Amino acid sequence: MNRYAMAAIYTFEMARTRRTLMQSVISPVLSTTLYFIVFGAAIGTRIPEIDGVSYGAYIVPGLIMLSLLTQSVSNASFGIYFPRFTGTIYELLSAPVSYLEIVIGYAGAAATKSALLGLIILATAALFVPLHIAHPVWMLLFLALTAITFSLLGFIIGIWADGFEKLQMVPLLFLTPLAFLGGTFYSINMLPPFWRTVTLFNPVVYLVSGFRWSFYGQGDVSVAISLAMTLGFLVLFVAMIAWIFRTGYRLKT
Amino acid sequence: MRPVITVSKLSKTYASGFEALKSVDLEIRRGEIFALLGPNGAGKTTLISIICGLVNPSTGTVRVGGHDIISDYRAARTMIGLVPQELTTDAFETVWSSVSFTRGLFGKAANPAHIERLLKDLSLWDKKDSKIMTLSGGMKRRLLIAKALSHQPQILFLDEPTAGVDVTLRAAMWNLVRSLRASGVTIILTTHYIEEAEEMADRVGVILEGELILVEEKTELMRKLGRKRLTLHLAQPLQTLPASLAVYRLQLANDGHDLVYDYDDALGENAGITSLLRQLADEGIVFRDLQTAQSSLEEIFVGLVEDRA
Numbered sequence: 197m198n199r200y201a202m203a204a205i206y207t208f209e210m211a212r213t214r215r216t217l218m219q220s221v222i223s224p225v226l227s228t229t230l231y232f233i234v235f236g237a238a239i240g241t242r243i244p245e246i247d248g249v250s251y252g253a254y255i256v257p258g259l260i261m262l263s264l265l266t267q268s269v270s271n272a273s274f275g276i277y278f279p280r281f282t283g284t285i286y287e288l289l290s291a292p293v294s295y296l297e298i299v300i301g302y303a304g305a306a307a308t309k310s311a312l313l314g315l316i317i318l319a320t321a322a323l324f325v326p327l328h329i330a331h332p333v334w335m336l337l338f339l340a341l342t343a344i345t346f347s348l349l350g351f352i353i354g355i356w357a358d359g360f361e362k363l364q365m366v367p368l369l370f371l372t373p374l375a376f377l378g379g380t381f382y383s384i385n386m387l388p389p390f391w392r393t394v395t396l397f398n399p400v401v402y403l404v405s406g407f408r409w410s411f412y413g414q415g416d417v418s419v420a421i422s423l424a425m426t427l428g429f430l431v432l433f434v435a436m437i438a439w440i441f442r443t444g445y446r447l448k449t
Numbered sequence: 450m451r452p453v454i455t456v457s458k459l460s461k462t463y464a465s466g467f468e469a470l471k472s473v474d475l476e477i478r479r480g481e482i483f484a485l486l487g488p489n490g491a492g493k494t495t496l497i498s499i500i501c502g503l504v505n506p507s508t509g510t511v512r513v514g515g516h517d518i519i520s521d522y523r524a525a526r527t528m529i530g531l532v533p534q535e536l537t538t539d540a541f542e543t544v545w546s547s548v549s550f551t552r553g554l555f556g557k558a559a560n561p562a563h564i565e566r567l568l569k570d571l572s573l574w575d576k577k578d579s580k581i582m583t584l585s586g587g588m589k590r591r592l593l594i595a596k597a598l599s600h601q602p603q604i605l606f607l608d609e610p611t612a613g614v615d616v617t618l619r620a621a622m623w624n625l626v627r628s629l630r631a632s633g634v635t636i637i638l639t640t641h642y643i644e645e646a647e648e649m650a651d652r653v654g655v656i657l658e659g660e661l662i663l664v665e666e667k668t669e670l671m672r673k674l675g676r677k678r679l680t681l682h683l684a685q686p687l688q689t690l691p692a693s694l695a696v697y698r699l700q701l702a703n704d705g706h707d708l709v710y711d712y713d714d715a716l717g718e719n720a721g722i723t724s725l726l727r728q729l730a731d732e733g734i735v736f737r738d739l740q741t742a743q744s745s746l747e748e749i750f751v752g753l754v755e756d757r758a
């Protein structure tokens with residue numbers, strides 16, 4: 197393993213994060229705060245408790261998941277797309293680094309960043325609602341696993357994209373809607389049976405449900421299924437990346 | 450001595466179907482300066498890009514320091530530093546962090562002393578904390594050189610290093626190249642400026658439409674292909690040439706004041722200068738002065754291109 201290279205990529209990416217600290221931290225924190233004010237304080241007081249949890253607290257895991265998904269994808273996709281766009285990718289391709297090391301560097305940095313962001317949002321949420329975390333270790337595990345998994349997806353998107361529109365398309369057109377419809381703001385058990393079944397095809401349901409279980413001890417689906425689905429995505433994305441690298445897809449002519 | 454780079458039967462067909470390299474064979478000797486000459490689109494960058502790992506070869510093999518560039522890419526690439534043709538740099542990074550980054554990528558532990566020396570050698574030291582986007586084009590070029598040298602490579606590729614670099618800087622760059630060579634680094638450069646190859650290179654390769662049509666010692670190349678021209682400045686202008694001199698294919702120039710004789714330098718004693726001069730004397734043609742000129746690599750190159758057209 198070329199650990200110097202992994203460290204170089206990782207610190208390079210983290211330095212980029214530090215430079216853009218304002219926009220990368222402030223904006224998600226601000227939008228989450230707005231959600232809390234609107235849904236937690238304003239509307240939430242009129243919504244009865246769900247599964248014995250106040251509505252304001254109920255939406256915390258889902259909101260963190262929402263940021264985690266979109267931030268992981270956009271960080272990682274931007275991280276690898278940008279050198280392709282500017283041409284500085286030549287350095288990576290000419291360096292004695294394996295593809296695995298490149299992925300660890302880029303996706304690792306993106307995952308670190310979005311996981312930290314998730315924790316910041318959690319801390320912000322604690323200012324507004326009384327939080328209770330039933331399974332802290334599992335909570336961190338889900339947090340890390342989701343950050344890593346979706347950073348890998350972001351990496352794939354960053355390699356597939358051939359323009360900034362495509363780069364923004366996936367988070368905007370797929371992830372955010374899926375997250376909103378995936379039980380971020382409600383329990384899917386509140387839906388009519390037909391829509392509940394449809395919703396079960398939404399992968400985000402399993403991520404949010406597992407994460408919520410780690411907070412309040414119950415989710416929409418069993419935690420084992422949530423974990424299995426998360427790991428399933430991880431394996432899927434790893435396989436896609438392996439294919440990309442074997443074929444040199446969009447990296448080498 | 451074993452060549453430091455061996456390219457065998459290397460071909461490249463791009464996805465568009467365009468055949469950019471056609472079965473290229475080339476050996477680069479350790480410690481030499483090799484100049485790759487060729488017009489736009491000849492395939493110079495493609496060849497370099499394959500050796501450095503940026504482009505996949507279609508067929509053929511490349512070994513760097515005995516290591517196959519695909520199966521043993523780590524060992525091969527560790528030996529190489531590449532200065533690309535395009536000025537591709539980050540914008541928001543500082544000079545220092547950018548150079549340090551490259552060193553890390555190539556698997557070397559941080560070495561601030563080495564990077565300091567490099568930046569000083571390339572007159573970038575006062576810019577070390579500047580963001581790259583604030584540098585001029587020539588400074589960016591030097592930054593790319595610093596990055597390529599950051600991991601102390603044994604082989605340096607310079608793809609048109611002097612494009613957009615002023616005269617002073619160019620001289621400084623050549624000094625650096627010479628000192629690198631003196632320290633044992635092998636240098637492969639591409640250029641359109643033939644004087645550069647003439648000035649710098651030990652050997653020259655000419656690539657045309659994806660084919661390496663010639664690889665030669667620079668001095669040998671100039672000797673072999675070099676035409677020489679003898680110009681005699683006549684005391685009295687001539688209107689016509691005596692028929693007895695027809696075999697020499699002489700030409701009159703400058704309103705008959707100059708007599709021009711083109712000959713092949715490689716012929717040596719058989720070039721016929723002695724007999725020409727004797728015959729001129731017999732004809733009573735007197736000359737005041739004479740000069741000889743050797744064709745430059747530039748003329749050789751243009752000649753080669755025209756021969757194929």
Ligand SMILES: Nc1ncnc2c1ncn2[C@@H]1O[C@H](COP(=O)(O)OP(=O)(O)OP(=O)(O)O)[C@@H](O)[C@H]1O
Pocket residue numbers: 449463464465467469487488489490491492493494495496534
């Ligand atoms: N990615 C690509 N896809 C298709 N054709 C390409 C690609 N890259 C280069 N070519 C073609 O291959 C040929 C060789 O290009 P290359 O860049 O190697 O030339 P070069 O000798 O470096 O030229 P120059 O002196 O202009 O830099 C050109 O005709 C070019 O159009």
Ligand SMILES: [Mg+2]
Pocket residue numbers: 493494495534608
């Ligand atoms: Mg080129």
